[in-house]
Amino acid sequence: MLALQTRGLGKTFRVKRKEAGLSGSFRSLWKPNWETKEAVRGIDLTVREGETVAFLGPNGAGKSTTIKMLTGILHPSFGEAEVLGLTPWKERERLAYRIGAVFGQKSQLWYHLPPIDTFELISRIYELQRDEYVRRKDELIERFELGPYLHTPVRKLSLGERMRCEIAASFLHGPRLLFMDEPTIGLDAVVKQRIRELIRERNRVEGTTVFLTSHDAGDVETLCSRAVVIHHGGVLVDEPVERMKREVLSRKIVTLKLTEGADPAALPLIAGTRWETEEEGCRLAVDLKRTTIERVLGELIGRVGFTDVNVEDPPLEEIIKHIYGMKGEAD
């Protein structure tokens, strides 16, 4: 069954253009100059129930606007969409019972009250049966390990603790489809990993469809089975994450913390790699199509003195830029 389907879904905004300076401000008062900005340009998309989809693109590509149209928050300028059999902007309240949303930069928790109060409110707003609410709440508290701060005012929680509460709150009414807009933004690596595991678990246990936007390649790799990349408001790539990993995520970044006194200029040249020296350490870009991490580390040990080493994915922006390059659309 389909979780969502869009046909030529798009959104335009009217933006007032104003010239710089005082005279520009006065001119804009008498003769405003309006421009139409196309935020989303006719997206065609189909997501099946139970899928985990990464919806990717650079800032301003139209990811958040698309999510807001699919959740019924924004009305589209053109095109059609069906989410769990409903038209989001026409049947917003009915759809709200079936979906959930996490906006990484916005909070649904009441700031001066403990998270348990927001959970209680959600149970009333979504009309959960009392025993069903208690069962789900207890399960989520246990799985998300919320016990220690469930009764602490939200303002006193760390960002990581708050985000775990936000996500647990979004699962409370058992949504069939969860939209997540940058759910791990600003979190440290350990908390990010824990949150990814928990979302993946919900997908596995309850079959919740996940539709996620993120600037973090780790979120995409860990959480999603399919990646959709948009650019200039249209779909550029739609393929399994595994294939994307093979074709595009074929680069790793090895960061070395050199021993004191080591000369970065004397670093060895290794086939399939490229050095990018930075202030805090040395970054080695590794092309996995030409070499392996094992071989690179083997060559480094004994030839370079280092106190720490870190292997990670390149930033998602870099990956997307690479995709644009492959598609001949690089900026």
Place this chain on the structure above:
Amino acid sequence: MDGESNRWAVAGRKAAAVGRIAFRHQLAYKTDFAMRGFFLLFILFVFIQLWSAAYEGDFSKSISGFTLKQIVWYLVFTEALTLAAPPLCSRIEEEVKNGDVAIRLIRPQSYAGYHFSVFASEALTRFIVHLAIGSAIAWPFVGPPAFGYGWLGLLALSAGALTVTFLLLMLVGLCAFWVEETSGLYFVLQKLQFTIGGMLLPIDLMPEWLQRVCAWLPFQAALYFPARMGVHFDAALLAKQLAIQIGWIVLLALAVSRMYRRGVSKLHVNGG
């Protein structure tokens, strides 16, 4: 019919749940409460001095049917109602500017219904607190509020008065869906409430022609009706004023509903 009444019952339960949490949430703003309480004491003290001078300290003198005691208690009631209203316009404006409106719209609850629950919860609490503070200063200066069934009239009309205030504020607040900046409109609305709404002086003291204009506007239903009924109880007038309030509530609610439907289709949610 059953389905319809069930829908209203569900909406009522949701509104009560939001009202309860909003009540608990506002208790965190103790400094805000204290500041408004202090301002109310100060402004009432100034009004008592001004009106005492106007009446030359004569408690038996009557101006347009109001004695000094009645005018002071009238001001306590209008100030308690005015200061009870939470800053709804700026809240909606902020929600649109920072994109938090998305959190409201993702819920299976009416947007206006959510704001009404929060408004009612906060306004009722503030109204009771302000009445207590206002009484603390008016009582020693002009004596107890012994106006027969006046308290009953005040309370009967205050719920409708706060609802009319909510709807007027909501109309201005919803303009943020188009213009994002509503402070100018709010300024105008507030000044209309202060003057032709009867906050600063009863409409009975205004010129005849202005009284006729006020009769066709909703502002008197939000302040003048309950405050005047509080000091001049009249059972026949109470029924008429309740009916006028209901009329305005229906009319303004329809306007809010229409404006919301149009506004939400134009909405541009900012920020990620």
